[in-house]
Every structure is written in C-alpha cells, then in structure tokens.
Amino acid sequence: MTFSRIAATGSHLPDRAVTNQELATRVDTTDEWIVSRSGISQRYLANDAERTSDLALAAARKALTTAGWAPDDLDLIVVATTTPDMTFPSTACIVQAGLGVTNGCAAFDVQAVCSGFIYAFATADAMIRSGMVKKALVIGAETLSRIIDWNDRGTCVLFGDGAGCVLLEAATEPGVIGCHLHADGRHMPILKAPGVLEAGQVRGNPFIEMDGQAVFKFAVEALAATAQETLAAHGMSGEDVDWMVPHQANIRIIQSTAKRLKIPMERVVTTVAQHGNTSAASIPLALDVAVRDGRIRRGQTVLMEGIGAGFAWGSALVRY
Ligand SMILES: CC(C)(COP(=O)(O)OP(=O)(O)OC[C@H]1O[C@@H](n2cnc3c(N)ncnc32)[C@H](O)[C@@H]1OP(=O)(O)O)[C@@H](O)C(=O)NCCC(=O)NCCS
Incomplete structure (x- = not known):
C-alpha cells in the first residue's frame, strides 16, 4: 500500500x-x-x-x-x-x-x-x-x-x-494519516469578494466583505468538528496530538478550538500575531516556522485544520 x-x-x-x-x-x-x-x-x-x-x-x-x-x-x-x-x-x-x-x-x-x-x-x-x-x-x-x-x-x-x-x-507507511474536507455554500454571504471581470470592467465590489461575528461563530464550530472527525477516524483524541497547526485567522478562534479538543496552547503553533491571516498560506507558513525552529520533529503527530469562505473547511492528520 x-x-x-x-x-x-x-x-x-x-x-x-x-x-x-x-x-x-x-x-x-x-x-x-x-x-x-x-x-x-x-x-x-x-x-x-x-x-x-x-x-x-x-x-x-x-x-x-x-x-x-x-x-x-x-x-x-x-x-x-x-x-x-x-x-x-x-x-x-x-x-x-x-x-x-x-x-x-x-x-x-x-x-x-x-x-x-x-x-x-x-x-x-x-x-x-x-x-x-x-x-x-x-x-x-x-x-x-x-x-x-x-x-x-x-x-x-x-x-x-x-x-x-x-x-x-x-x-x-504514513506520513499523512488522514484528511477530511467539507463545504457548505449556503454560508456564502458572510464572507466574500464578489467583484468579477466582465466585458473589460470590474463588476461588483472587488474587495473582501465580511460579517465578522457570523464568521467567528461558524469557524469555531466547524473547525472543532472537523478536527474531532479526523482524530476519531483514526482512534485518536486531542491528547494524542503533539502539535496542532491551525489556520491563523484569529487567536480567539484558535484558543477556542484548542480548548474544545483539549489541546493545551503550549502544543499549538501560532503565528497569527506576526503574520496576520495569510489565507491559504497560513497553515504551511506556521508549519514551516515550527519545523525550522525545532518544535515539530520527525515522528510527531501534527493536526492541521483550516476554514475559509465558501464556506469550506477541513483537517489533516500527519505523522511528520
Ligand atoms: C472581525 C472581528 C475581529 C471583530 O471583532 P468583534 O469582537 O466581533 O467586533 P464587532 O464586529 O462586534 O465590532 C465591535 C465594534 O468595533 C468596531 N470595529 C470594527 N473594526 C474595528 C477596528 N479595526 N478598530 C476599531 N474598531 C473596530 C465596529 O465598528 C464595532 O463598532 P460598533 O459597536 O460601534 O458598531 C471578529 O469578529 C473576528 O475575528 N471574526 C472572524 C474573522 C475571520 O477570522 N475571518 C477570516 C476567516 S477565514
């Protein structure tokens, strides 16, 4: 295999x-x-x-x-x-x-x-x-x-x-233990950049529009659920995770997800203070920071989870 x-x-x-x-x-x-x-x-x-x-x-x-x-x-x-x-x-x-x-x-x-x-x-x-x-x-x-x-x-x-x-x-042998992906387009209105190029012109607002509180509430629920789903699929819990590397949108979302998963913040990689939310780049950026500074080591179990507009979200469990 x-x-x-x-x-x-x-x-x-x-x-x-x-x-x-x-x-x-x-x-x-x-x-x-x-x-x-x-x-x-x-x-x-x-x-x-x-x-x-x-x-x-x-x-x-x-x-x-x-x-x-x-x-x-x-x-x-x-x-x-x-x-x-x-x-x-x-x-x-x-x-x-x-x-x-x-x-x-x-x-x-x-x-x-x-x-x-x-x-x-x-x-x-x-x-x-x-x-x-x-x-x-x-x-x-x-x-x-x-x-x-x-x-x-x-x-x-x-x-x-x-x-x-x-x-x-x-x-x-894994390597990547398992991944789970989800999306629900009904939540499209709360986070979007609706502008498009049409007939040589930008039609609609080309900038990000966001209902911050609605995004916050949805993210906290969905991230914990997908992380739990991936861990459960492999008979694991938060205690088996050496490092969580979450999407870096907001420290309060990260803290809330970690708490639900019973992963102490000492085992969570956070770069949001220095990088802000870099969207699709945020998880691999944080992963690289923690690999290069020696926190994440070979053989350790790493849980990554992300969420964004769509809404689309997912998680990946890895033996580094
Ligand atoms: C955006 C976010 C930080 C706002 O925090 P909040 O506690 O929900 O704040 P609110 O939206 O209730 O705004 C509170 C007040 O601060 C004001 N405010 C908004 N941005 C502000 C800023 N940068 N500086 C100062 N005040 C600001 C608002 O206008 C509001 O004022 P009002 O009460 O007079 O109307 C928070 O909702 C959030 O992080 N949401 C998730 C966003 C996210 O992660 N998006 C990407 C997902 S991938």
Whole structure:
C-alpha cells in the first residue's frame, strides 16, 4: 500500500512588516483593539511588483533545497490561492516555469480560500496514494492585500501576504494519516469578494466583505468538528496530538478550538500575531516556522485544520 509523507517544508514572507500602529495612522483603529479582538500585532505586505507566484517560488525553492530535490523531480505542483497572478494561466504553471521544471509535470491551482492549503494537501495526498504521482509540491500563497479595502477597518487589520509549502512524496507507511474536507455554500454571504471581470470592467465590489461575528461563530464550530472527525477516524483524541497547526485567522478562534479538543496552547503553533491571516498560506507558513525552529520533529503527530469562505473547511492528520 502507498502512502504519502512530508519530505520538507518551506515558506516566504515579503520584506515589509506593517504594524498595528502604522495601520492606525490610516484607519480609525488602535493597536489595543486589533490585539484584543484578533491577536494580530503586525502583518507582511507584498510590494507593488511582487506577485503571488514570486512568494510561492521563494517558498518552493527553500523546500526543494531542504529536501535536496531538483525541480524536475516533481510530478505535481498544486498552488492553493485566492489571489492568482492573473485570470489564467494558473499560478501553479507560472511557478512551474519559474522553478525551471521542464518534465511536463501536472500543475494546477486550487481555490478554496483560507481552507485552500488543506484542500490542496488532501488532493496531492490522494494522487500519491492512488499511484498517479510520486513527488508533489503543495503551496499555499497569497497577496491578499490586493483584494482588501484599505479604508475598511473591519477587514484591513486582519489580513497579510505570504507563502508556505510542503513537499509530499510516496512512502510505505504514513506520513499523512488522514484528511477530511467539507463545504457548505449556503454560508456564502458572510464572507466574500464578489467583484468579477466582465466585458473589460470590474463588476461588483472587488474587495473582501465580511460579517465578522457570523464568521467567528461558524469557524469555531466547524473547525472543532472537523478536527474531532479526523482524530476519531483514526482512534485518536486531542491528547494524542503533539502539535496542532491551525489556520491563523484569529487567536480567539484558535484558543477556542484548542480548548474544545483539549489541546493545551503550549502544543499549538501560532503565528497569527506576526503574520496576520495569510489565507491559504497560513497553515504551511506556521508549519514551516515550527519545523525550522525545532518544535515539530520527525515522528510527531501534527493536526492541521483550516476554514475559509465558501464556506469550506477541513483537517489533516500527519505523522511528520
Ligand atoms: C472581525 C472581528 C475581529 C471583530 O471583532 P468583534 O469582537 O466581533 O467586533 P464587532 O464586529 O462586534 O465590532 C465591535 C465594534 O468595533 C468596531 N470595529 C470594527 N473594526 C474595528 C477596528 N479595526 N478598530 C476599531 N474598531 C473596530 C465596529 O465598528 C464595532 O463598532 P460598533 O459597536 O460601534 O458598531 C471578529 O469578529 C473576528 O475575528 N471574526 C472572524 C474573522 C475571520 O477570522 N475571518 C477570516 C476567516 S477565514
């Protein structure tokens, strides 16, 4: 039987860190309000020339170097993003060319907003387990700052840019223990960026619109439920988890989920204070931080869970 395992991780952040104090000079907010409501102190923002693929490429190069893989070793590139470089081609194809891959490997994007990385990860895992591919690059990358209304204090303080990735490879034992994915489009109205390109014009609001309290309530319930479902499917509970690496939207959502799962915060990786919510990039970014600083070690059990607009959500249980 074939499984998949994480061979290496990588991440990249833009150079420019923007503090809450700096935001407070642009919109009517305070550092105290942002920290107490979300746990966010700063976020990184791409410069005008930086595209999502640039951040993705930098993260991918770090992971390939760590694993000692050549770009042409890859059989698959999946990029989870809500902020692609352009309408088409996919950001995955742009990353493929940027890496110098010439072997014709499969490359495509996944759009599941902030749960995108979990969706991409589960897809790559399934393709490896089916025998279709052996080595996959799975990236979450965003320049979310491009779809934020910087005059809307209700949303602009929460989001940031960045990229994270994992290399997955075929293995004789897990590796990836199990993934669960869910979506319920009836909750579409509470979080959306409804604008589209039509006849050469943007039709509708191109910026993020959010009912923060409704999103908060839904996220807390759904994240705990999917994490519990994945753990139960493998006869585990929160006590068996060495590290939880949640989507980094809001420290209060993370704390509430951890409490429901009975996982103490000492075993939860949080980067939301420094990165803000980087959407599809947030989980692999946090994973890479904790792998590189030595917290997450080989053989440990890691629970990842994410949720985003759609609504779409899911979880993945991994022996690192
Ligand atoms: C957005 C969020 C931080 C707001 O926190 P909250 O405690 O629910 O705050 P409320 O929405 O009740 O707003 C309280 C007040 O603060 C104001 N406010 C909103 N943003 C503000 C800001 N940046 N600075 C200061 N005040 C702000 C509101 O206008 C409101 O004022 P009012 O009572 O006079 O109308 C919180 O709801 C949240 O994190 N939701 C989830 C968002 C999320 O994770 N989205 C991504 C999911 S992937």
